[in-house]
Amino acid sequence: MTKTTSLIPLIHFSFYTIFVLHLFSHANSKLINAEEQAILLNLKQHWQNPQPLRHWTPSNSASHCSWPxxxxxxxSVTGISLPSMNIxxxxxxxxxxxxxxxxxxxxxxxxxxxxxPKAFYNCSKLETLDLSQNNFVGKVPDDIHWMAGLRQLNIGGNSFSGNIPVSIGQLTELRILQLFACQFNGSFPPEIGNLSNLERLELAYMKAIMPAxxxxxxxxxKKLKYLWVAGSSLVGEIPNTIGEMAALExxxxxxxxxxxxxxxxxxxxxxLSVVFLYINRLSGEIPRLVEALNIDVLDLSENNLTGSIPNDFERLTKLSGLALFFNQLSGKIPDSIGRLPGLINLQLFENNLSGTLPPDLGRYSMLELFRVSSNSLTGQLPQHLCYNGxxxxxxxxxNSLxxxxxxxxxxxxxxxxxxxxxxxxxxxIPSGLWTVLNLNKxxxxxxSFTxxxxxxxxxxxxxxxxxxxxFSGKIPVGVSSSRNLEYLDASNNLLNGSIPHELTALSCLTTLLLDQNRFSGSLPSHILSWKKLTTLKLRQNAISGQIPEEFGSLSVLTVLDLSENQLSGQIPLQLSFLKLTSLNLSSNHLTGRIPIEFENDAYASSFLNNPHLCANWPSLNISKCNFKPQNSSKTSSTLLASIIGPMIAILLGSAASFFVVRNCLKKKHGLMDLKWxxxxxxxLNFTESDILPGIIExxxxxxxxxxxxxRVVVNPPREIVAVKWILNNKRLEQKLEKQFLAEVKILSSIQHTNIVKLRCCIFNDHSKLLVYEYLEHRSLDLWLHGTSSRASTILGSVQxxxxxxxxxxxxxxxxxxxLSxxxxxxxxxxxxxxxxxxxxxxxxxFNAKIADFGLAKMLIKHGQSATMSTVVGSYGYIAPEYAHTTRVNEKIDVYSFGVILLELTTGRKACDNGDEHTSLVEWAWRHFQEGRHVVDACLDEEVKELCYLDEMYxxxxxxxxxxxxxxLTRPSMKEVLKILLQCNQTLVYGEKNIAHATLTSTV
Structure with a gap:
């Protein structure tokens, strides 16, 4: 037998062995495949079959490895990626x-x-774990080092608390560690410095209890490239040895x-390419930029930096963004900055910089943002500022440019x-500047432009x-080409001619200021397009003729100043329809009686130096009319003080008066039997005889x-008013009298479209009736929190x-x-x-009006507190400092208004929320501080729509x-109002935050 023949059985055996092994491997592979698919389907079922995973279905033909x-x-499964799956x-x-x-x-x-979740401890091969932006709470365990193979760990954006475990420093394979936006106690374990392979470290925005x-x-x-520890209550100094982090970018x-x-x-x-050190208390001078040749963005703004800007900025040829604003830097801006080829954003505002601007700014780079306001700069703007367009x-x-x-x-x-x-x-002005296509402001x-x-x-x-x-000459008729114009201020110039009719075509206009010019002619009367105009000032011109009645149709106008002109004729009654907060018609040639709506202290200086005007309100300081006002059977033309005096005397009557009134109420038309x-x-279009029959249960x-x-309907015409009846009671008499006097004093002296109007006061020896404008949709509380039965009863068909x-x-x-x-x-x-x-x-x-001024307080001056004898108000709305000190200023109203904003966005009541915290403020703050998904956990489901989520949040x-x-941390109401008016944009406070956002966008 040959050698070849003897090998044949061996070859057959080998082929057979391989075949068997192949069959075994295939069978084992199918078994593993089935087991893994079952695990994934159990995972889906565990999470109650989320909609994004609906395609995870059992299949014999298609492997789960085909699932995206x-x-x-x-x-075999090596990775699961399920971000943003609503799990x-x-x-x-x-x-x-x-x-x-x-x-x-x-x-x-x-x-x-x-x-x-310690379930991950059993994933022995796990290298990358991303649990960020979820609702995990509690502590990270001390034995996390058992996950020894981790190369990337991201648990940011959760509510983990307690200490960052020291053992995290034993995860020596880590390249990326992200712990941002959690609630760790503020200290960072030094052992993190043992992670010798770490390339990225994120510890930003820790909601720390203690500074660290x-x-x-x-x-x-030494291998760290990315270090992010913004907004984490860091104190002390930046370590001097930071220069040893050779890889830092x-x-x-x-x-x-x-x-x-x-x-x-x-x-x-x-x-190093990006440095953000803004909003700290760093001091001293900016160090020389010796070797930082790769710096792309440098933001040292909002510190206490002094001295001058170093000349060696010229070495930073890659610099695209430089922000040094809100410091105390002085001296000249180095000319070399103007020659930086990569410069896009330059922000040096709010310093003490002086001298001329670098002449080459914009010539060698694609400059986009140039902000140098609030310094002491002189000379001209650089000629090449827009060289590259x-x-x-x-x-x-x-400045002094x-x-x-x-x-x-x-x-x-x-x-x-x-x-x-x-x-x-x-x-x-360069002729083309007026018409630049994208120019917005x-x-x-x-x-001294001419x-x-x-x-x-x-x-x-x-x-x-x-x-x-x-500026001189006329306002050209072509001004109407700017149909988006909202704010026009051309006051204090040498403009002349008449006010062109074309101005009235600007339908977006909210503010028009043309005062202190040389305008003549009459006022425009075709003003139907001015539907958004809130402020109109034409003071100190030579405008003549009558005030057009059409001005009364400017429904949102709140400020009107036509003083120091040559206007004549009577004041149109239609002006009284406006809800003006400021009116000045002084120093004209107006005649006749002023509308009775303007006869109160709010317009004390509105009509001065019009010799032929008259009124019966002494504080207006104009001639007294020699006839009585109409439309009221019994009117008073004395000062408010002369009204209040007799009222106080009335309140000193005997307690028995209460029973007189009570007995009268038992009779039909009992109130009509009393003297009012x-x-x-x-x-007014009514008298007390129209009001009294409506005071029924x-x-x-x-x-x-x-x-x-x-709610009282008065005739004629069928006008509706709201009547508050204050009935004297000896036990409550002093308290109610103070509230009554406060409300009358304040509401009779102020006029605003968002403050309820007090129409009149009706009183006798036993009680008082305050008559207000009636507001059909009642209170915000009813709409937000009223039961359906109560709402339907009160609101009728509008519920x-x-x-x-x-x-x-x-x-x-x-x-x-x-409130502002x-x-x-x-x-x-x-x-x-x-x-x-x-x-x-x-x-x-659904226009809002503030009501019930019985507890209101006038301050001596803005920002000054007043001490009250007791704390008053409603639970859930009372600012904490008021409850503790009884001192009041405007900020207690800001607090209450903040509660109302929380009610509007969450739909919850100010208290009694069925939570361990009964206060809405505590509930909202807790959700916000714990980093929960506010959009899902807090906002009112009844009105939450995708297109409004940003505004609501x-x-x-x-x-x-x-x-x-x-x-001290609360904004003023003026700031609050500004933010609300811009709520469809990103909520940012002022130029500095916009500047940071703009600078960051270059990274």
Whole structure:
């Protein structure tokens, strides 16, 4: 037998063995495949079959490896990626039965657990774990180092608390560690410095209980490229050894409380490209930028930096963004900055910089943002500022810049904002600048510009400020080309001619200021397009003729100043229909009697120096009319003080008067048997005899501590009023009298479209009736919290109307306007002290009006507190400092208004929320601080629509800010109103936050 023949059985055996092994392997593979698919289907079932995983179905033909969320290697599952899948529930213990898992991504879901899920401990091959932006709470365990193979761990955006475990420093394979936006106690374990392979470390926005220091051990992280510890209550100094982190490329320590000097070694790092150190307390001079040749973005703004800007910025040839604003830097801006080839954003505003601007700015780079306002800069704007045509903003107001504007601005087609007010510029405006296609805001006030206005303006222009210059000539008819114009201020110039009819075509116009010019002719009367006009000032011109009756149709007008002109004729009665907060018709040639609606102290200086005007209200300081006012059977033309005096005497009557009134009520027309007096505060179409029959139980629409409120229809015509009846009671007499006097004093002296009108007062020896305008849709409280039966009873057929988000936002804005007027625009600030949703009343169009001023307090001056004898108000709305000190100022109203904002956005009551915390403020703050998904957990499901979520969340956050524990952290109502009016945009406070966002966008 040959050797070859002897090998044949062996070959047959080998083929057979291989075949058997192949069959065994195939069978085993099918078994593993089936087991893994079963585990994944159990996982889906555990999470109650979320809709995004509906395609996870059993199949014999298609492997689960074909599912887009699953990654496989050699037929076995190695990765699960389920971000933003709306998954609720916990992490099941059987997940690690997928033995070959190396990567898990469960980010941006709603998963929960009490503590870090230890189920992952059994995933022996796990390298990447992303649990960020979920609802995990509790502590991260001390034995987390058992997950020794981890290379990336992201648990940011959860509610983990307690200490960051020291053992995390034993995960030496980690390349990425992300613990941002959790509730760890504030300290960072130095052991993190032992992670020698770490390349990315994110510890930002910790909601820390205690301030922390940046451990010097972190500087041992020689491979670290990305360090983000913004907004985490860091204190102390930046470690001097930070220059040893040789690989560092990105450093963000912003929004902390760091102090001391910036270490000079920081800029020895050759790889460093992005540095954010803004909003700290860093001091001293900016270090020399010795080796930082790769820096792309440098933001050191909002610190206490002094000295000058180093000359060696010229070495930073890659620099695209430089922000040094809100510091105390002085000296000249180095000319070398103008020659940086990569410079896009330059923001140096709010410093003490002086001298001339670098002449080459914009010539060698694609400059977009140029902001140098509020310094002491001199000389001209650089001629090449828009050389490359990319410039979008020129912001240089509040300097001493002079000369003519660069001609290149006239052809700078990307310009959106030019803000140059309060300088010494002169000469003509470059002709093309007026009509730059994208120009939105042009603000040139307080300079010495000359020339005439152009025939046309940019169609996109929304704000034009050219006041206090030397512009001359007429307003051209082409001004109507700018149909988006909202704000026009051309006051204090040399403009002449008549006010062109074309101005009245600007339907978006809200503010028109043409005072202190040389305008003549008559006022325009065809003004139907001015539906949004709130402010009109034409003071100190030579305008003649009569005031057109059509001005009474400007329904939202609140400020009207026509003083120091040559107007004649009578004041149109139609003006009394307006809800003016400021009216000035003084120094004209007006005649006749002023409308009775203006006969109150709110218009004390509105009619001076009109010799032929008259009125019967002495404080107006004009001639007394020699005839009695009409439309009232019994009127009084004495001062409010002379009304209140007899009232006080009336209240000193015997307690038996109460029983007299009670007995009268038992008779039909009992009130008519008593003797009443009426004092009007506006023109009336009724008398007390029209009111009294309506004071019956069937007309009661509300009640409170001071008495009942009635809905009364008066004839003629069929007008509806609301009547509050205050009935004397010896026990409550003194308290109610104070509230009555406060309400009469305040409501009769102020006028605002968002404050309920007091029409008149009717009184006798036993009781008082306050007559108000009637508001059809009653109180905000009823719409937000009223039961369906109660709402249907009171609101009748309108209860089906949904208080959707646009209506709620409209109500918030209206109430804020009223409150802002009380705090900032009255001669003496008024604090309401009992602001709540039941005191926000709504008219038929859901315009909000603040009511019930019985507890209101006039302050001596803005910001000054007054001490009260007792705390009054409603539970859930009372600011904490008021409850503790009984001192009041405007900020207690801001707190109450913040509660109302929380009611509007959440739909919850101010108290009694069925929670362990009965206060809405505590409930909202807890959700916000725990980092929960506010949109899903807090916002009112009844009105939550996708297109309004950003606005609702923004207003919710504003409510959080307004209800801050310290009054110092709360904004003023003027600031609150501004934010609400801009709520469809990102909620940012001022130029500085916009600047940071813009600078960050270059990274």
């Amino acid at each position: 969320e699953i990654t496989c290697s050699d037929g 609720n529930g916990t992490v099941p213990p059987f997940i690690c039965d997928l033995n070959n898992l190396t990567a898990i991504d469960f980010s941006f879901n709603y998963m929960t657990s009490n503590g870090f 220091r940046l451990p010097s051990e972190f500087t041992k992280l 990105y450093l963000d320590l912003s929004r902390n409380d760091l102090s001391g000097n910036i270490p000079s070694d920081l800029f020895m790092l050759k790889n 990319r410039l979008t903003e020129v912001v240089a107001f509040n 002079s000369g003519q504007l660069p001609k290149s601005l006239g052809s700078c087609n990307h310009l959106k904002i030019v803000y140059l007010k309060n300088n010494r510029f002169s000469g003509n 042009l603000m040139l006030s307080n300079n 020339g005439e206005l152009p025939e046309r303006l940019s169609w996109n222009l929304s704000r034009l400020e050219i006041s206090h210059n030397k 007096e009426l004092t009007p505060f506006q023109r 069937n007309n009661v629409i509300g009640s409170g501590g001071s008495g009942k409120v009635y 089906h109307v949904v208080l959707d988000w646009p209506k709620r936002l409209k109500i918030a804005v209206g109430a804020a306007q009223g 007027y009380m705090h900032h625009d009255c001669s003496r600030p008024i604090v309401h002290r009992d602001l709540k949703s039941s005191n926000i009343l709504l008219d038929s169009e 923004g207003v919710f956050k504003l409510g959080i800010i307004c209800t801050g524990a310290s009054p």
